[in-house]
Amino acid sequence: MRHPTEGVLRRLVDEPAGVSDPDRSHVAGCATCLAGLESARADARAAAVAFDTGAPAVDVDAAWARFTAAVAVPVRPAPAPAPARRRTWVPALRRPAVAALGAVVVLSGAGVAAANDWLPVFRTEQVEAVALDSTDLVSLPDLSTFGELEVTGEVEPSEVSDAATAEERTGLTVPEVADLPVGVSGDPTHLVVEPVSAVFTFSAEEAARAAAASGEDLPVPPPGLDGSRVRLQAGPAVAAVWTQRSGLPVLAVGRAVAPTADSDGVPFETVRDYLLSLPGLSPEVADQLRAFSADEATLPLPVPADMVTTSTAEVDGEEATVLESRDGAMAGVVWVRDGVITGVAGAVSTDEVLAVARGLR
Amino acid sequence: MDLVQQRWTAPAVVPAPRAGVRERAGGIRPDLEEVFRTDYPRVVGVAARVLGSRDQAEDVAQEVFLAFGRSSVPVGEAAGWLTVAAAHTALNLLRSGRRRSAREDVVGRQQAAEAPDVADTVVVRAEHGRVRAALARLPRRQAVALVLRHSGLSYDEVAAALDLSPGSVGTTVRRAESRLREELDRDASSH
Numbered sequence: 001m002r003h004p005t006e007g008v009l010r011r012l013v014d015e016p017a018g019v020s021d022p023d024r025s026h027v028a029g030c031a032t033c034l035a036g037l038e039s040a041r042a043d044a045r046a047a048a049v050a051f052d053t054g055a056p057a058v059d060v061d062a063a064w065a066r067f068t069a070a071v072a073v074p075v076r077p078a079p080a081p082a083p084a085r086r087r088t089w090v091p092a093l094r095r096p097a098v099a100a101l102g103a104v105v106v107l108s109g110a111g112v113a114a115a116n117d118w119l120p121v122f123r124t125e126q127v128e129a130v131a132l133d134s135t136d137l138v139s140l141p142d143l144s145t146f147g148e149l150e151v152t153g154e155v156e157p158s159e160v161s162d163a164a165t166a167e168e169r170t171g172l173t174v175p176e177v178a179d180l181p182v183g184v185s186g187d188p189t190h191l192v193v194e195p196v197s198a199v200f201t202f203s204a205e206e207a208a209r210a211a212a213a214s215g216e217d218l219p220v221p222p223p224g225l226d227g228s229r230v231r232l233q234a235g236p237a238v239a240a241v242w243t244q245r246s247g248l249p250v251l252a253v254g255r256a257v258a259p260t261a262d263s264d265g266v267p268f269e270t271v272r273d274y275l276l277s278l279p280g281l282s283p284e285v286a287d288q289l290r291a292f293s294a295d296e297a298t299l300p301l302p303v304p305a306d307m308v309t310t311s312t313a314e315v316d317g318e319e320a321t322v323l324e325s326r327d328g329a330m331a332g333v334v335w336v337r338d339g340v341i342t343g344v345a346g347a348v349s350t351d352e353v354l355a356v357a358r359g360l361r
Numbered sequence: 362m363d364l365v366q367q368r369w370t371a372p373a374v375v376p377a378p379r380a381g382v383r384e385r386a387g388g389i390r391p392d393l394e395e396v397f398r399t400d401y402p403r404v405v406g407v408a409a410r411v412l413g414s415r416d417q418a419e420d421v422a423q424e425v426f427l428a429f430g431r432s433s434v435p436v437g438e439a440a441g442w443l444t445v446a447a448a449h450t451a452l453n454l455l456r457s458g459r460r461r462s463a464r465e466d467v468v469g470r471q472q473a474a475e476a477p478d479v480a481d482t483v484v485v486r487a488e489h490g491r492v493r494a495a496l497a498r499l500p501r502r503q504a505v506a507l508v509l510r511h512s513g514l515s516y517d518e519v520a521a522a523l524d525l526s527p528g529s530v531g532t533t534v535r536r537a538e539s540r541l542r543e544e545l546d547r548d549a550s551s552h
Binding site: 007008010011018040043044051145213214282 | 401516
């Protein structure tokens with residue numbers, strides 16, 4: 001019979017009952033499989049040691065007290081009246097579209113829902129939430145699977161006390177909203193992100209390994225690609241974010257220097273298109289990558305068309321892209337002028353978002 | 362997986378409450394306390410394996426339960442949902458902290474040279490740092506499968522949680538362990 005897979009050998013290490021009798025008896029009499037089993041056992045042991053946390057004791061009572069204090073809303077057995085329609089965010093613009101929204105205003109699944117490969121765990125209707133995720137104000141695709149990636153600068157946004165400080169830190173004027181939409185009130189939180197750049201050196205060897213991990217062969221790289229470098233730059237960015245009392249962001253206005261890319265060998269577009277063809281590339285990294293262009297006047301907008309409709313409108317003399325979730329619960333508008341992207345988005349209607357955009361000072 | 366980030370800042374450890382799933386009309390779900398008390402230790406355990414820090418793991422657990430509290434995940438699926446959420450949230454945090462740990466390694470080595478009596482602790486810390494860095498470099502699905510299996514989930518549970526066939530869980534875990542070991546060996550030889 002054929003040798004059992006490495007997965008079967010691995011299961012023999014710690015859940016042998018899950019392995020079929022024929023497989024077990026084969027392994028017992030097969031030198032090749034026994035060697036594979038020993039190797040699997042050694043790696044599993046090394047991982048177990050690495051993960052040994054000494055079983056941390058937790059104080060559940062204290063944790064619950066902290067949780068209820070943080071939530072700051074009583075646990076209510078009976079549902080309250082349904083909130084206004086606009087209070088529901090849609091999954092429309094998860095991380096892929098973030099790059100889309102040009103690293104300005106980000107409509108993203110919250111941190112815990114961010115991973116695309118995790119989403120199948122949810123039922124579709126349960127992920128019907130999108131929060132403005134400030135960590136995506138500036139985003140760079142993680143290409144470390146395909147070569148060396150050296151990042152300079154800090155992508156993590158930091159909160160600053162006011163618009164003046166934000167301007168001082170970034171050189172970008174924080175757009176000032178003339179009239180807030182109904183239901184949005186209070187003072188915004190100001191966030192800034194410093195400029196960041198990443199130099200990516202493509203490695204055919206690393207890429208081949210990534211492809212193998214997803215069970216496929218590496219497509220033949222274009223000549224000269226191995227070892228060639230591209231530089232991706234993003235930011236700086238500023239944003240003002242209005243938050244509901246529950247902590248959900250409800251409106252955000254932001255501005256950022258449009259992401260750009262250049263290369264020292266093979267043209268960036270060639271590198272990008274090749275990376276986009278690789279089997280190991282996750283959809284979200286692909287979408288982030290598409291946001292980069294060698295031409296800073298262009299801002300590609302990868303938009304999940306099944307969830308979002310797009311149209312154009314004029315804002316401040318520029319053609320702007322309007323994004324609206326198909327259920328009308330969320331809208332955003334983004335435009336570029338002189339290499340600077342400005343965006344407005346929120347759990348508001350298209351009319352409201354355009355009114356805010358056109359009223360920016 | 363998603364972003365190349367960034368500076369570690371304290372607020373990033375405890376993000377402002379954000380909805381990961383649809384906010385329920387009635388606020389927090391009524392069965393939350395029971396689920397919290399049952400599953401909290403396990404959720405912390407999963408996050409702690411990723412992060413190597415109980416404090417950070419508890420922060421992750423708080424965030425995960427907040428998302429759960431606003432969700433309508435059936436109570437029967439809560440345990441699986443929570444553990445996967447803990448793994449992903451912790452891995453996201455780990456990614457965001459990668460550069461910080463690189464700095465810590467440098468600082469750690471300097472301290473070791475200056476203060477031999479704490480050298481052992483520093484060595485242990487550096488070892489933990491290597492594990493986390495290696496984990497952060499694994500493909501996300503492998504990392505999650507690895508952490509869940511080493512958190513005590515059965516092959517069937519890992520399969521259900523990650524929407525994998527039970528047969529491929531072993532393969533995914535095996536590859537993750539193999540890569541983890543390669544990464545650790547590589548890191549160890551470069552230190």
